[in-house]
Amino acid sequence: MKVLIVGYYGSDNIGDEVLLAQVVRIVRSISPEARIQAISYRGEETRRLHGIQTVGRNKYFKILKAIRESDLVIGGGGSILQNVTSQRSLVYYLAVFYSGILMRKKVVLLGNGFGPVMGRFSSWLTRTVLSGLDHFVARDPDTVNRLKSLGVNCPVTLGADLAYYGYRPREAGESRRVLINLRPWPESRGLVDAVTGLGRYLLDRGYELFFLSMQEGKDDVVLREVMAGLETEIPFVDNSIGTFIEGQETYFAMVGMRLHALIWAGIKDIPFVSIPYDPKINAYTQMSRQGSGGEVESVTEEGLVEAFETLCRDRDSRRRALVAANETIARESEKNREVLRAVIQE
Helix, strand or coil, X not given: CEEEEEEEECCCEHHHHXXXXXXXXXXXXXXXXXXXXXXXXXXXXXXXXXXXXXXXXXXXXXXXXXXXXCCEEEEEEECCCCCCCCHHHHHHHHHHHHHHHHCCCEEEEEEECCCCCCCHHHHHHHHHHHCCCCEEEECCHHHHHHHHHHCCCCCEEECCCHHHCCCCCCCCCCCCEEEECCCCCCCCHHHHHHHHHHHHHHHHCXXXXXXXXXXXXXXXXXXXXXXXXXXXXXXXXCXXXXXXXXXXXXXXXXXECCHHHHHHHHCCCCCEEECCCCHHHHHHHHHCCCXXXXXXXXXXXXXXXXXHHHHHHCHHXXXXXXXXXXXXXXXXXXXXXXXXXXXXHC
């Protein structure tokens, strides 16, 4: 079997690399000898990390050749189908999937988010392409609702994020270590000041701070702004596909912004406070039964401190709720494999 995996790979974003690793893992569990390719910005790095073949993201004729030679095209997770951040990106992914449909390949999206898609033409184009899919496994209920609202007419299954595939509960441990993750945000001075204030609060109370960067050249830059404000050295956590999926680290809590930073904590049963910047963050926070420190545009030091203090008071129950939610999410994530196997057998 020949498989082409489509996503935002090779961009130094560890969350996206975890998604690719999980799709490869699922494909190999069904067809160990499958020949797997992925579209990537940095092919050599992707080949080294995942042990698969690649095709350049902007090599359009080579992508069409890869689709023609494949039996199966997989959309490998993430929020690639939206035009809030980029219209060009939406059209790019729709073009790849539609090429697979026109060539009569099996086209399946696994663990994907969806939307928002703005504009009448973009909505029509998205509805037309997605209605030709063999299956869409949604990572959350909001995705299912958006697909239905748009009128997408393809089989849709509510699953969960691919990062949860293979989740197992961790042993509880004692720790005073707190993780912080941020991503760049337009006019982020208020965000940096609020998190710097929270950092001072935590250090004054004897917590150890650690920074978690999910995308090199972006998250680490804004976190270093916080470090400068704290006027003390804060270590960065070693972050890799292996530590994301299998790491056994013990932390008291996380305060995080990116979805897959929160999932990094979530699958390790670490209670967290989110700083939502997108509906997907609110959706995951609610699904995991955790708390928010306030929307990014209006976040304050006081709001973050209050949310952290609430987590401290309720930490044991918050962790139990997280473990229970994780077990449910993990069962839903298994649907990614079940659907893929069924489509292949068809």
